[in-house]
Amino acid sequence: MLLRVSAIVLCALLFAGLCAARAAxxxxxxxxxxxxxxxxxxxxxxxxxxxxxxxxxxxxxxxxxxxxxxxxxxxxxxxxxxxxxxxxxxxxxxxxxxxxxxxxxxxxxxxxxxxxxxxxxxxxxxxxxxxxxxxxxxxxPLVKRTLSYLSRLEGLTLRRALMLFDSGTTSQLIFRTVLRGAAEQNVMGIELQTRIVGSWQQWLEHVLSARGQGADILIIGLYQTLRDADGRVVPDDKVLRWTAEHSPVPCFAVWEFSVGPGLAIGGLLHSAxxxxxxxxxxxxxxxxxxxxxxxxxxxEQGMLKFSRSGLARWGLVLPATFIDQVEMVP
Missing domain, CATH: 3.40.50.2300 (Response regulator)
Structure with a gap:
């Protein structure tokens, strides 16, 4: 009898718990x-x-x-x-x-x-x-801290950086809030040039002329709203891979999705x-x-992440102080 009552009580408790879980x-x-x-x-x-x-x-x-x-x-x-x-x-x-x-x-x-x-x-x-x-x-996005970390890479003399953004809503907001609306600014002794780019053709021109503009590195911002001459959005993977392949200077990033083999080399990255x-x-x-x-x-903690193949391509080496902090990808 006692066992039967205990079983009934147990079932009642389980049912009550199930109901509570469903209610939650x-x-x-x-x-x-x-x-x-x-x-x-x-x-x-x-x-x-x-x-x-x-x-x-x-x-x-x-x-x-x-x-x-x-x-x-x-x-x-x-x-x-x-x-x-x-x-x-x-x-x-x-x-x-x-x-x-x-x-x-x-x-x-x-x-x-x-x-x-x-x-x-x-x-x-x-x-x-x-x-x-x-x-x-x-x-x-951790733009200033990224520059601080990149300036310590061995094999890179960083005096001037060019950062490119598309003209989408997020890019415009970042330009106004994080960068204070300044197209040219000095960040810890590094000259940072920021360009808001409206079209795929303009993006190509800025990338190919990066070294001619005096840039030592290119920082890839956002690029998902670029449109071609026919008004079609250029696939973001195409933009990223073309930029990493054809840039005359090393490419870095501030978003995690832009880093990897054949993509941007790395940086202090913002994570979704x-x-x-x-x-x-x-x-x-x-x-x-x-x-x-x-x-x-x-x-805003950010994560240090670098591509081994990207570093090797440009002859760059992470300093010993990075080793315990960084995530490496191929």
């Missing part, structure tokens, strides 16, 4: 500024899934603003709001600036609980600073994985009813 499960709508094939999105989305599923349901919507013309952004944002109303998610994750700019005010007005990530602009400009049900992670881990933590806190940070979280 949430629907999370992730609105991407870009698209799933973009390396940045692929990395942070994978990290979010590892952190938040299968306990919670993760739904995604792509605004695709790296590839679509600007005049179509508003229509895509309207479809994203339709998805929000249709799914009635417990939390919305807004990834990168275009999603925040296009949807932040509308979602705040709708009473959505929001976690933003990958934001280079000021969250206030998107209506995302102040509401109690909003928290997020901002992104600041780090952004996603911070954002997932905020989602979990929000669902648990825990206090949220009033100020945006800044994910």
């Amino acid at each position: 499960a949430a629907t999370i709508l992730v609105i991407q500024s870009y698209h799933a094939e973009y390396a940045w999105d692929a990395e942070w989305l994978q990290t979010l899934r590892l952190r938040l599923t299968p306990e919670h349901t993760l739904l995604t919507f792509e605004l695709d603003t790296k590839r679509l013309p600007r005049e179509e952004f508003a229509a895509r944002a309207g479809l994203a709001m339709d998805a929000y109303r249709r799914h009635a998610p417990d939390v919305v994750v807004l990834a990168d600036d275009n999603a925040c700019r296009l949807l932040g005010p509308q979602l705040v007005s709708a009473g959505a609980r929001i976690v933003y990530m990958g934001v280079n602009g000021n969250p206030r400009d998107y209506g995302l600073h102040g509401p109690e049900n909003v928290a997020g992670v901002i992104e600041r 994985e780090e952004q996603a881990h911070r954002a997932a933590g905020l989602v979990e806190s929000m669902l648990a009813g825990e206090p949220l940070p009033v100020q945006p979280v800044l994910a």
Whole structure:
């Protein structure tokens, strides 16, 4: 009899636990500024899934603003709001600036609980600073610290660096916030020239003339919105590989997805994985009813990563002080 009662109690406890777990499960709508094939999105989305599923349901919507013309952004944002109303998610994750700019005010007005990530602009400009049900992670590429590390490479005399960006929203924001809108500046004794490039043809010209412009290195910024003479977006992998192959000076980067064999050599890199881990933590806190940070979280640790083949091609050697800090790839 005692065994039977114990079994009944155990079943009841298990059932109660199952019900509680089901009650805790949430629907999370992730609105991407870009698209799933973009390396940045692929990395942070994978990290979010590892952190938040299968306990919670993760739904995604792509605004695709790296590839679509600007005049179509508003229509895509309207479809994203339709998805929000249709799914009635417990939390919305807004990834990168275009999603925040296009949807932040509308979602705040709708009473959505929001976690933003990958934001280079000021969250206030998107209506995302102040509401109690909003928290997020901002992104600041580590340009100055990257130059500091690169200046210590053996075999490289670094006096002047040329950094190239496309003319997309994120590039413009980085130029205004991180670089203070300065096309020419001195960073720890290194002259840094930054160019915002609107077309593939202009990008080719800047790369090929880098040495003639006095640059010792080229830093590859963002390049995913470059368009050819027919107005078509040039595949980002094509831009990256062509640049690394044809540049007359060594190419480095500030984003992890740009580094590898046949790509940029390396740098102190900004990681999508780090952004996603911070954002997932905020989602979990929000669902648990825990206090949220009033100020945006800044994910800026960065990671040192270099390609062996890239270093060898240019006769560069990492100093001994790097060895314990760096991740090496072929």
